[in-house]
Amino acid sequence: MKKLMLGNEAIARGAYEAGVKVSSAYPGTPSTEINENIAKYKEIYAEWAPNEKVAVEVALGAAVSGVRAMACMKHVGLNVAADPVYTASYTGVNAGLVIVSADDPGMHSSQNEQDTRMIAKAAHVPCFDPSNSQECKDFMRIALEISEKYDTPCILRVTTRIAHARTVVELADRVEPENKPYVKNKKFISMPANMIGRHVEVEKREIALAEEASSMPINRIEMRDKSLGVITSGAAYNYVREALPNASVLKLGLVYPLPKDLIIEFANQVDELVIIEDMEPFFEEAIKSWGIKCYGKEKTGVLGELFAAKIAKEFADKEVEEVEFEDLPARPPVLCPGCPHRPLFYVLNKLKLTVCSDIGCYTLGALPPLNAVDTCVCMGASIGMAHGFEKALGREQAKKTVAVLGDSTFSHSGMTGLLNMVYNRSTGTVIIADNSITGMTGHQHNPSSGYDIHGNSAPQVDFEKLCRAMGINDVHVVDPFDIKLMEKTIREALAKDELSVIISKSPCALIIKQTEQPYYSDTDVCKKCYMCMKIGCPAIQKKAEGGVKVDETLCFGCGLCASVCPFGAMKNE
């Protein structure tokens, strides 16, 4: 049967067909739909882990115990999971283990453009790079087989344009592999004495796989016109085929370790060799280091994503018409109407604090008119950075600095930072923007939502008790829509010579049903002071003739505009 599938859906399908039994993941664009689709197969145990490191450890445990397993994440999640990945490369896996890492060239929804292939190389882990959904499915199975054959974790790397593209996939049935017996083995104990020997195995394995790579069907030469030869992989392969239809191509499916013999064979057959790859000059540097003449990055650069017109222009001298862009108002993403982060950031902006923020929907509090964010680096960094501000500049700085992070981010990597604050006598203030869901990535459940990946009820962490148990005495739970109380609580917390945590608790507007009447502006009462425009609500617009209008199809009825209006002009009766 043929089906149109997202790359991510096809990865899930590949795992299903290849008999994967355990999948643990933390959401992150563009990887999230993999585990969401895995969860639809009752044959696979699926879970959301609180972070990527835990996800990899769970999958590793499952693989070592003898069943095929996987973990999924976005590229930066692989940094969080790097510790177990680097050492699992030494310990080996028993049953197949695949780690899916989704890169985001062009930074459609990411904070950097890092290239997973570099981590695969650094960790000495084989890495696969599919070009369409069919390959996503097929490579998943091949990666599991290679994982077992060479006793190593494998990385399946996708990029946004593969993960989020629908192409045709031929479906097959699931083949249930026998569990591999688990036998106690000192290779799973990463003590120096054991790992010195394992490192030798890692080297041997990599050489053997690089040899096999030259005859693997997923690394294939497509001979056409020999005057130009291109080595490429993944999404770039598609653009090469469109831009340079006559060029000979060596398409790589396994991108680490590289099939050296095959590359030399190809290089010898073409007059001119170019390397076309998204992101870093990963192939190019390796191939040049073997003394083979080639070029690529000097033309394509490392910024953003490749596309066919760019390749045609650089390598086929094709005239590309200059595109004229009109200067149009941008449309950046915004906090939704009714979002509980809006009142919180309204108050933070009003208090003119230094806000060490974090990654999630609430990062949008950085944009006008809220303008309330100073820093946002990586998940959990808010807490460490606020602590750094305090330790560098002293108590006075702590009186005007807050860390803000979401509930999913706090569970992901906020707790250890908070423990550090407790331990090292911080007097700072941490605000957990608890909307009880992982919002930004599209509403995945997490330990604070009260539900598991299937939507069944699950234990819900009590952040207040957790903070108290860590040794914090000054803990408050405040509804952010009560902006007066929120302001007072923040002021008091900042003034106190002790560490404070404020849990700003109100559910995501997209998960509670709208029950309130939409608001309207009573033109008889409105004094045109435009205080209501300071909250940045997409449902409120200025009218050409003065005053404001509320779009009732967008209004959620949260009442924040009414709370900030000094004249009582915003009404919903």
Added chain:
Amino acid sequence: MFNIVIVGVGGQGTLLASKLLGDIGLSLGYDVRVSEVHGMSQRGGSVITYVRLSNDAPLYSALVEYGEADIILAFESLEALRALPYLKKGGKLIVNTQEIPPMPVIVGAAEYPKNILEKLKESADVYATNATEIAVECGTAKAANVVLLGMLSKHLPFTYEAWIDAIKRNVKPQFVDINILAFNKGREA
């Protein structure tokens, strides 16, 4: 081969439109590429989706690049204008005349462009309707995406039945009737 670019504002239902188009293509034996946007820009930002259908030349890339679109399907006026560089010379542009001001306009840092329709007509073969109003008449503003598909259906060589089947396959059973109604109105618009 058809290259179609679908643009709109996050949350407007562009994903259903592209999914349905891809599905219809597959059911008729076309090769298909659909490139979607998930994540950050779904929060009320600009969204763009590419759909490529071919029953002759092989397809590789899932992107439609500048100057390559046969048809642009725009869910909002400003986004139609923004998408114009994607259109082939003489290409068709189907636009929902609804205007949704972006945040820079709301906060007064920018102005919503005037006379968008006239500007679009300078370089495209334009088909304009307020699909949102039509959808509201059908019972829900959410069906604006299907009204637009109804308009689009007149410019693609698929039978009416193929469209209706695709709607049935891709819409929850309780919403099928309202969506067929919206599709028909779009076809008449």
